[in-house]
Amino acid sequence: MVEGYKNTDAGIIPIDWNSPVLSEISDFENGKAHEQFIDDKGDFIVVNSKFISQDGRVAKYSKANLSPLAKGDIAIVMSDIPNGKALAKCFSVDKENRYTLNQRIGCIKPFEQIDNDYLFYKLNRDKYFLAFDSGSGQTNLKKSEILACPVALPPTKVEQTAIATAIKDVDKLINQLERLLTKKRNIKTGAMQELLKPQPDWKENTLGETATLKARIGWQGLTTAEYRKQGKYFLITGTEFKNGFIDWGSCFYVDQERYKQDKNIQVKVHDVLVTKDGTIGKIALIKSVPKPATLNSGVFVIRPIANSFHPEFFYYLLLSEIFSIFLSQLSAGSTINHLYQKDFVTFKYFIPKTIDEQNHIAKILSDMDNEIEELDVQLTKYKRMKLGIMQSLLTGKIRLKK
Known part of the structure; x- marks a missing residue:
């Protein structure tokens, strides 16, 4: 043990710190059901699991304040699915007479000698609470379990x-x-709508006549059992698409034989990738290839024929509502979980006449x-x-x- 520290239920802490359980430094209240009072025009924000887990970005409103929260109170999520991200997530109440506590959300009211913000940071997703999640079946924290949480507390x-x-x-x-x-993202969205809007002198193209579309074909039979956590050859599956590019750090790998099996899907700089299975229509541009990379069967690679379009321009075109409208027309109001090549090649788009x-x-x-x-x-x-x-x-x- 390092000199000046001690081992407690709250962990190793300075010798002059305390380690009370939560019941010794706060009061606790349960929330109440608000279903019958939910109203978009209500005056009170309902503090429920979704509100807390989404950091207040998603809110419901209530006409009645059945379980008032005061400024300085700490709301805590008491129930969640196995391995969920909401369990024990906390919300620090910042206003009076604005929030009402929903059922299965607890309210912790720190005593006078406790700094509310300190306790919020200490309790938020604390490992003590997360240990109750068995990984199978819903976790439901009890009041007694919450109040038994040990807290590392400065004197x-x-x-x-x-x-x-x-x-x-x-x-x-x-x-x-x-x-x-x-x-910045909103500005970019507006700029895309304006810059990609077809102009009178732009020409219309059809994808199948201006580009090659390649993907790993079924007979090659690449299975998840062949995915490697380490290696020399990246495998792009579509789950690594992040903000329009490839998050190479999250890629699996394949053996050399699988990489060399099909030259058509060996990824190159400026390739445009589109997912065709599962969540269809996700787009990525290859800006660099840190290691040799290939595709699994759920991703198309698109390359222009004879300089028919600028790949990066086409990439932004696919990110725009033009491609979204095309996909929605294919689905005709129903959910589709596969983008067929025979349909994709019919995609029509407008581009400026010159590559410049x-x-x-x-x-x-x-x-x-x-x-x-x-x-x-x-x-x-x-x-x-x-x-x-x-x-x-x-x-x-x-x-x-x-």
């Missing part, structure tokens, strides 16, 4: 507040970046994507930094004492 409210403030400062940076990212003009439009949108990607990298960095700060501050590894 003074001043130190608790200092810790919470440090974490909140990082949260503010994360929220600012998320808002900026949303704004297509390239100009693609570059404008690509520059926007690069800016969004840089912000996304920065956001990931801040989120990792927050986790590190929380791990150090909430366990007392780093002290913030005045």
Whole structure:
């Protein structure tokens, strides 16, 4: 044991910290059913599992406040599916007379000597609660189980507040970046609608006449048993598509024999990929190939014939509502789980007559994507930094004492 620390039910903490159970530092209340009072014009936000798990982005409203929440209260999700992401997720109440607590959501009311924000950060998805999830069957936390949670607690409210403030400062940076990212993505969406709108001098093409479509054919029989976690040859299945590109870090691998089996689906820079099974119509552009890569049977690779279009321009065209409308027309209102080549080759689209003009439009949108990607990298960095700060501050590894 490191000098100055002690082992407790709340983990290894500084010797002057305490480890009370939640019942010793807070009160607890259960929520109530609001079904009969749900109304889009209601005055009160219903704090339910979806509201908390979606960080307040999805809300229902109630005409009645059956279970009022006060500013500083902490709402906690008590039920979830096996391995769910909502169990023990918390919401810190920031306004009076605005929220009402739904059933299967608990309300923790910290005592006066406890900093509400500190306790929120400490309890949110705490491993103590997650241990109740067996991985099979729904988890239902009991009031007694919640109140028995041990809490690593600094000796003074001043130190608790200092810790919470440090974490909140990082949260503010994360929220600012998320808002900026949303704004940039909305701007890009508007730019795509404007830049890809067919002009009078644009020409109409049919996909089957201007591009080759290739995919792993059925007789090759690649099975999931052949997927490798390590290797020299990437396998793209469609699940690695992220924001229009390939997340190479999440790819499986295949053996060399499977990679060399079909040259037509050996991935190249500027290839445009489209999923044709499961969630159909997901799009990815190959910007780089860090290792040799091939496709499974659920992905098309599209390449222009004789420079018939600029690949990156076509990629943005597929990301637009033009392709979405085409897919919806194929489905005719029903759900389709396969995009057949015989249907896809009939896709008609308009493009500028010159490659230079297509390239100009693609570059404008690509520059926007690069800016969004840089912000996304920065956001990931801040989120990792927050986790590190929380791990150090909430366990007392780093002290913030005045």
